[in-house]
Amino acid sequence: MARRTTTSYALLGLLALRSWTTYELAKQAQRSLNWFWPRAERKLYDEPKHLVEAGLATAHAESTGKRPRTVYAITRAGRRELAAWLDEPAAPRAGEFxxxxxxxxxxxxxxxxxxxxxxxxxxxxxxxxxxxxxxxxxxxxxxxxxxxxxxxxxxxxxxxxxxxxxxxxxxxxxxxxxxxxxxxxxxxxxxxxxxxx
The missing domain is CATH 1.10.287 (Helix Hairpins)
Structure with missing residues (x-):
C-alpha cells in the first residue's frame, strides 16, 4: 500500500459514507473534519483527483441544469485501503495555535x-x-x-x-x-x- 496523506484517508472516509460532488466533499470536510484536521479548501478540491488516479475512487460527470459537476465515489480498493490505514498507528497529535x-x-x-x-x-x-x-x-x-x-x-x-x-x-x-x-x-x-x- 502506497503511503498517502491523512487528508487522502479522511476524504476516503467521507466517500465511504456516500458519493459527493467535489464541492459537497470539500464543504463536508470543512464542516466535520476541520475541527481536528484543518486543511486548505484548495487541497480538498484537488485530492479527489489523486484518489481517482490511484484507483481508490471513481469520478463521473453529471449536470444540474447547464452546470457540469463531478461526483466521486469510493471503490472496493479504496475501502480496502481505508480499512488497512485504520490498522496503522496514528501520528502523534499536533496542533497549531x-x-x-x-x-x-x-x-x-x-x-x-x-x-x-x-x-x-x-x-x-x-x-x-x-x-x-x-x-x-x-x-x-x-x-x-x-x-x-x-x-x-x-x-x-x-x-x-x-x-x-x-x-x-x-x-x-x-x-x-x-x-x-x-x-x-x-x-x-x-x-x-x-x-x-
Whole structure:
C-alpha cells in the first residue's frame, strides 16, 4: 500500500459514507473534519483527483441544469485501503495555535497587545463552544454514525472549554502585571509548581 496523506484517508472516509460532488466533499470536510484536521479548501478540491488516479475512487460527470459537476465515489480498493490505514498507528497529535505563539513572545510587545490577544483567544473559544453546541443540537447527517460524532465532538468541546477557561484565567493574571517584561509581584513559580504536581 502506497503511503498517502491523512487528508487522502479522511476524504476516503467521507466517500465511504456516500458519493459527493467535489464541492459537497470539500464543504463536508470543512464542516466535520476541520475541527481536528484543518486543511486548505484548495487541497480538498484537488485530492479527489489523486484518489481517482490511484484507483481508490471513481469520478463521473453529471449536470444540474447547464452546470457540469463531478461526483466521486469510493471503490472496493479504496475501502480496502481505508480499512488497512485504520490498522496503522496514528501520528502523534499536533496542533497549531498562532495566538499562543504571540502569547509566548509577548515580551516583544506591550500589555495592551497581550490583553488583546487573550481577549481574541477567549472570544474565539466561546464562539467555538457555541458552534459545537449548535452542531450537537442539529439532527445528525449520518444517524448511523452518531456515536462516532459524539465521541469526537466531546473531545473538541472539552478542548475549547479548556482554552476558554485558560484565557479567562490568563487575563486575570496579566491584569496584575506591570508590563510584559515585569510581572511585578505575580508569582510565576507558584504556577509552575502547581503544574509540576
Amino acid at each position: 498562532e495566538a499562543m505563539v504571540k502569547v509566548f513572545f509577548a515580551d516583544a510587545g506591550d500589555l495592551d497587545q497581550l490583553r488583546a490577544t487573550l481577549e481574541r483567544i477567549e472570544a474565539e473559544a466561546g464562539d467555538r463552544v457555541r458552534a459545537l453546541a449548535d452542531m450537537a443540537a442539529r439532527p445528525p447527517l449520518f444517524a448511523e454514525r452518531v456515536h462516532l460524532s459524539a465521541l469526537t465532538l466531546r473531545l473538541q468541546l472539552d478542548q475549547e472549554r479548556t482554552v476558554l477557561a485558560w484565557a479567562g484565567w490568563a487575563r486575570q493574571q496579566v491584569d496584575q502585571w506591570r508590563s510584559t517584561t515585569d510581572p511585578g509581584e505575580w508569582d510565576a513559580q507558584a504556577v509552575l509548581d502547581a503544574i509540576a504536581e
